[in-house]
Amino acid sequence: MEPELKTILECSSDLFSKGRKQHIQPLLIPMELQNPTDPSELIRIQPNYHLYNFKMQPRFEGRIGITDSEISKKKSVHKSIWYQQKNGMKQKLAMKIKLKICRTKIKSKEELTTKKIGHKERSIAKKIGHKERSIAKKIGHKERSIAKKIGHKERSIAKKIVSYDTIRCDTVRYDTVRYDTIRYDIISSSAKEIIMDWYYEKIHNKKNYIK
Incomplete structure (x- = not known):
C-alpha cells in the first residue's frame, strides 16, 4: 500500500x-x-x-x-x-x-542435529511433554527454529515457548x-x-x- x-x-x-x-x-x-x-x-x-x-x-x-x-x-x-x-x-x-x-541455509548446530533425527523426532518431542518448554528455553533464541522443524505437532509446543516479546520477531523458520x-x-x-x-x-x- x-x-x-x-x-x-x-x-x-x-x-x-x-x-x-x-x-x-x-x-x-x-x-x-x-x-x-x-x-x-x-x-x-x-x-x-x-x-x-x-x-x-x-x-x-x-x-x-x-x-x-x-x-x-x-x-x-x-x-x-x-x-x-x-x-x-x-x-x-x-x-x-x-x-x-x-x-535460507541451516546455520546452528542444534538445527543440524534436529535434522539428522528425521521423522522419529516427532515422537521424541511428544514424549518430552511439558518439560520440553524449559529445555527449549535453555537453548536460547535458536530454539524457535528447532521447534519448528520437529514436525506438525510441535506447533503447539513452539507457540507455548514464545513470549509476548518474541511475537514481534521478524522471521519464522520452518524446515x-x-x-x-x-x-x-x-x-x-x-x-x-x-x-x-x-x-x-x-x-x-x-x-x-x-x-
Whole structure:
C-alpha cells in the first residue's frame, strides 16, 4: 500500500477479485487505526493453513488463511482481510497482506542435529511433554527454529515457548524455508498491540488454536 492512502476506509477496487467489485459502506474505525504503519514494523503469523481471527475493535472480527500450496508456488502471497459485522454483513477493508518467502541455509548446530533425527523426532518431542518448554528455553533464541522443524505437532509446543516479546520477531523458520513476517501495510502500532494481545492469549489455548 502506498502512503497516499489516507485511511483504511478507502477501499480500492483492485483489492477485489474479478467479478466481485462492489460498493462498500465506510467502517467506523478509530483514527489511530487509519494511519499507514511503518513498513519496518512487522507482525508474525504462522504460514500454515489456519484461520486467524483477531479483533481490532469489538464490532469487527477479521480472519485470514494461507495454505502451504500457495506458499510453495509463489514467492509472495497477497491477501486481503475480511471483516464481519454483528449483523452478518461482510465488508472488506483497503488492506493488503504480503508474505515474502526466501530460502535460507541451516546455520546452528542444534538445527543440524534436529535434522539428522528425521521423522522419529516427532515422537521424541511428544514424549518430552511439558518439560520440553524449559529445555527449549535453555537453548536460547535458536530454539524457535528447532521447534519448528520437529514436525506438525510441535506447533503447539513452539507457540507455548514464545513470549509476548518474541511475537514481534521478524522471521519464522520452518524446515529449510524462512518465512518472513506478514506485513500489515495499514495497521498502526496501537492496532498491533490489540492483535498481539489476542495472539498471545490464543497461543496458550491449544484446543481452539491448533486444528
